[in-house]
Amino acid sequence: MSKKKKKKQQQKKEQVKTDAEAPETADEAEVSAVDAQTEKELLATNIVRAKGVEKIFTMGDEQVRALKGVDFRVQRGEYVAIMGPSGSGKSTLFNMIGGLDKPNAGKVFIDEVDIAALSTFELAWLRCHKIGYIFQTFNLIPVATALDNVMLPMLFADVPQSEAQDKAVELLKKVGLGERVLHKPIQMSGGQQQRVAVARALANDPAIVLADEPTGNLDSVTGKQIIELLREINDTEGVTVISATHDYKMLSVSDRIAWLTDGIIEKYVARDELDIQEGHTDVRK
Amino acid sequence: MAEMEQIIILPYSKIVQIGWRGLRIRLVKTFLVTCCIALALAFLTYILCSGGMLAGIAERASAELRQSLAREGLLEKMLSPEQKSQTSWMLTIALMISFVGIVNAMLISVTERFREIGTMKCLGGLDSFIVKLYLIESLFQGIVGTILGIVVGTVLAYVEGMRMFGGEAWTLLPFAQFLKIILGTLFAGVVLTVLGALYPAWRAAKMEPVDAMRTEV
Numbered sequence: 322m323s324k325k326k327k328k329k330q331q332q333k334k335e336q337v338k339t340d341a342e343a344p345e346t347a348d349e350a351e352v353s354a355v356d357a358q359t360e361k362e363l364l365a366t367n368i369v370r371a372k373g374v375e376k377i378f379t380m381g382d383e384q385v386r387a388l389k390g391v392d393f394r395v396q397r398g399e400y401v402a403i404m405g406p407s408g409s410g411k412s413t414l415f416n417m418i419g420g421l422d423k424p425n426a427g428k429v430f431i432d433e434v435d436i437a438a439l440s441t442f443e444l445a446w447l448r449c450h451k452i453g454y455i456f457q458t459f460n461l462i463p464v465a466t467a468l469d470n471v472m473l474p475m476l477f478a479d480v481p482q483s484e485a486q487d488k489a490v491e492l493l494k495k496v497g498l499g500e501r502v503l504h505k506p507i508q509m510s511g512g513q514q515q516r517v518a519v520a521r522a523l524a525n526d527p528a529i530v531l532a533d534e535p536t537g538n539l540d541s542v543t544g545k546q547i548i549e550l551l552r553e554i555n556d557t558e559g560v561t562v563i564s565a566t567h568d569y570k571m572l573s574v575s576d577r578i579a580w581l582t583d584g585i586i587e588k589y590v591a592r593d594e595l596d597i598q599e600g601h602t603d604v605r606k
Numbered sequence: 607m608a609e610m611e612q613i614i615i616l617p618y619s620k621i622v623q624i625g626w627r628g629l630r631i632r633l634v635k636t637f638l639v640t641c642c643i644a645l646a647l648a649f650l651t652y653i654l655c656s657g658g659m660l661a662g663i664a665e666r667a668s669a670e671l672r673q674s675l676a677r678e679g680l681l682e683k684m685l686s687p688e689q690k691s692q693t694s695w696m697l698t699i700a701l702m703i704s705f706v707g708i709v710n711a712m713l714i715s716v717t718e719r720f721r722e723i724g725t726m727k728c729l730g731g732l733d734s735f736i737v738k739l740y741l742i743e744s745l746f747q748g749i750v751g752t753i754l755g756i757v758v759g760t761v762l763a764y765v766e767g768m769r770m771f772g773g774e775a776w777t778l779l780p781f782a783q784f785l786k787i788i789l790g791t792l793f794a795g796v797v798l799t800v801l802g803a804l805y806p807a808w809r810a811a812k813m814e815p816v817d818a819m820r821t822e823v
Contacts, residue, residue: 416816419728421728421814421815421816422814422815422816422817423814434610439610440612441732441733442612442613442732443610443611443612443613445612445613445727445730445731445732446610446611446612446613446730447610448727448728448729448730448815449613449729449730450611450730454728454729456819460721460724460725460728460819461725462722462725463722464628464631464632465631473726473729474729474730476616476620476624477613477616477726477729477730477731477735478613478730479614479616521729525730
């Protein structure tokens, strides 16, 4: 118990440290020096950083504020779950982080690069090389085989055909679909389709895998397998995994959980603290 | 600050390859859409050719043909102003059918692939890649469908012409005019097909990936 508390305190300290912005009252020179310093530190630790992200959807005459100024940081190699009830803005935040949609206010940094400042070609490169996406609805190309689906991102990355094919087969074997390389999505179960999506997400060796409700359309056993697969990738390849979910099975594998309620991050919970604070949820494991 | 690289632009040869594969794996769908294009243009070609033949009676029909047509009471009818207005009315309908049929078929076949377009954008596909891919796919379908339609329409028009006018069906419509009909139809068919596909593809390509994926058909 004492060990956990200690860790908790340490984490809080870290949180304070990273949250500290350059002091406004200091001299300008000092500020820029501090800025340079913090930028270096940020780059070393943060792979994803969202600052004051707001998103407003207009539905008819009504305006819905899906995100109300979200600050969010993810460190390199972390496994983070964004949790919250449906309608809390999880998917919206997911889309913002992934550069799939534009925020109305605030900024998103990937590797400390403001993605709003990227050109079309840079943004496409980011989506192709840096981020792997996994969706609730799998979003595979329905008419293409598993192999072709996994090869698609490599096509955009201009990987030579034979090399791409070898790698796709290897990735499909890794997710346990070595026997189903030439099957089409329609010939596969939901779990298998999601495995193809995982393999596709890994095609260009991304630094980040973003998963939006990856278990949302799966039964609990298959869902657990996908979660474990993601955890394994995080452990072995050091890929940062960020997952928007309301699946409690995700809690036990995540390093950190961000609780999102009504468009703001209510709190962060580290896994160690989870047993104490959210002990009751573990029953559902 | 970390550097972002730029995605490479795929060459046309590669996009042609991808488009061709896409058409092949969607064989049934490709076939149906191409048939739809062909059918609309077959009707247009048929109307244009048989209209041309009818118009040719006044100038080019031989005395025997005129006599035999007059015996059956057809000559007067064929040369009447009502017949002319009927022909132009049919032509208007044929043009409308071609326009609505082709554009509609292409719009639907592209719109139902919006999610796919969104997914491609997520995986690093450029807007221009998507537009080019659909340009090539629709160009191919347009050319094949139009040629097929022209062949079917021409054959039907001449079969009907032979039945009505015998061997003279071949001379009633001068070759230059026939060529004009074919080239005009080819142009209209291909342009309509490409525009019908390109407009929704361009719209989807311009969307943020989430919006494209969210679009329900």
